[in-house]
Amino acid sequence: MNKELEHKFVTELQDNQNIVHKVCTLYTNDRDSHNDLFQEITIQLWKAYPKFRGDAKFSTWMYRVALNTAITLYRKNKRRIDTSDYESIIFKIKADEYDETEELQLKLMYKAVKQLNDVDKALVFLYLEDKNYTEISETLGITEVNARVKMNRIKTKLRTILNP
Template identity: 80%
Template structure:
């Protein structure tokens, strides 16, 4: 790979790494698993980056790759994430500190969201990221109408979980 491609990837990843951290938080329960999943998502993004055509925003593409990686690994290993060596790549990404001490309401919301199935988790995540239904549907590969209907049903489920 050429240095310009590598440089562009690192810049985009550093600018958007919170997306990956948030997805990792949804699909893991501890810091080690979080870091392992972050690494695996980064590897998958790096492998797929040369094929990124720019048809959508980088962040939308990144959501899709990160969510697919998280869901695939979650299903395969039931919360045990395997990592791969990252040999042959010479860049280093400076990770931001990720603070696990968040308000009690946010913890309750994450706990409630973890009770949802994989696709519903992804939909809620994108919704909470203020993505519109068009972007949600593109990222998840479902119709806009389906995304709206699913979101309304999920809101009901979350209300039931949070307010028994």
């Protein structure tokens, strides 16, 4: 890969790395797994970048690669026994913004979302990222109608999980 393409990739990755971190948080339970998944997603993005045509926004393409990588690894690792607990996730919140209730709600939401299947997790993630249904459908490779229907079903399922 030439230096110009490499520079462009690094710049885009730096500008959008929060996307990858959010996906890692959703699909991992500890810092080491988070770092490993971040590295794997970065490698997959790098391998796929020469084929990125720019038909979609870089961030949309990045969501797709990141989620597909996470889902693939999640399915491979699902056979292992996970000894980490959701409470080991550290939320970085500024002291002046600290709200114990909000932190508890975030932990409960993450715990509930982690109970969903991998595609539903990805859909919730994109929804919470304020992506519209067109972007969600493009990223996940499903129809817009299917994305809306699935999201309504997921909302019901999450309500049931959070309010048994």
